[in-house]
Amino acid sequence: MSVRVLVVEDEPLVAEAHAEYTRRVDGFEVVGVAHSATEASRLLGELPVDLVLLDMYLPDGHGLGLLRNLRAAGDLCDVIAVTSARDADMVRRAVAHGVALYLIKPFTFPMFRSKLEQYAEYRRQLVDAPAEVVQDEVDRMLGSLRVTGVAGALPKGLTAERLQETMVELRQPPGVLSARELAERLESSRVTARRYLEHLAEVGVVVRSLRYGGGGRPEVEYRWQHTAAEGGDEVSRPRR
Structure with a gap:
């Protein structure tokens, strides 16, 4: 329903x-x-x-x-x-x-959608819960409402805390990082860094582009979209 x-x-x-x-x-x-x-x-x-x-x-x-x-x-x-x-x-x-x-x-559609999806997951767990719940079930239901901002329902293996760290690093000027550079800053593997960056790209917070130079293969870089992340594609603007 x-x-x-x-x-x-x-x-x-x-x-x-x-x-x-x-x-x-x-x-x-x-x-x-x-x-x-x-x-x-x-x-x-x-x-x-x-x-x-x-x-x-x-x-x-x-x-x-x-x-x-x-x-x-x-x-x-x-x-x-x-x-x-x-x-x-x-x-x-x-x-x-x-x-x-x-x-x-203001907000983007991906941010709006993530809030509704968080709420939908909470409702689904509430409907499926037995008449009497145990602590783990309560924690799981309420936890679905605590996923932050663009996190939405995070892919398996990603955490909201590390996603927030990724966004903090991306906000630093000039607002663009490769997976290699992010991995160095977060002291993580390049594969892990790329997963967080790809998630942000999928929800519209960063955009991908190719970085050329050095004579080798081009590197994928991820650029923070100020408009998208803080209100681009917006349907609402502060008025008061």
């Missing part, structure tokens, strides 16, 4: 873009789009909704206010914050109010 999604975003073009991105992810369907807290409350009372993609800045109130009202009414639908709010206090308050995941605008 598809995950039924309500998009809550006040800017019409951005709202439609979020809805279209959602439709592109298998297993998700958009059941409604709301441009205000009032409209979102009405639709939540009329439609079956599993997941809300919630902007924090709405014309008639704050997203956290809407979330508080939902919880007070006993509505347990899940929420992913999709917002330009970057301050740590906002993140803390969002988590305290039951936000499952937090996606900062």
Whole structure:
């Protein structure tokens, strides 16, 4: 059964873009789009909704206010914050109010998709879990929501921690590394370094190109895409 999604975003073009991105992810369907807290409350009372993609800045109130009202009414639908709010206090308050995941605008489709896939994996494990769960099952379910950013569901053998280290190294000027150079910085094998770089290339955070020189075979280099990784191909731009 598809995950039924309500998009809550006040800017019409951005709202439609979020809805279209959602439709592109298998297993998700958009059941409604709301441009205000009032409209979102009405639709939540009329439609079956599993997941809300919630902007924090709405014309008639704050997203956290809407979330508080939902919880007070006993509505347990899940929420992913999709917002330009970057301050740590906002993140803390969002988590305290039951936000499952937090996606900062602007973002790319691969980043958006990875969040929905994290959520889908959490739901799958929750549905498959027995009526009473043991600690390992709880840890596994909640762990599926803690995979960071572009990590999504990492290929076997890769870790979120080493992926973060790879991204830190790639952000250093000039923002381009070969697998050999990354391996030297991380003190790992070239094969391992290439796997992390290839994963980032697949999710659109780096681009591959050939580096010529030295008279030997050209070397593949991976260039950090500032626009893609920090908001290129974006559907949402900070406005407040």
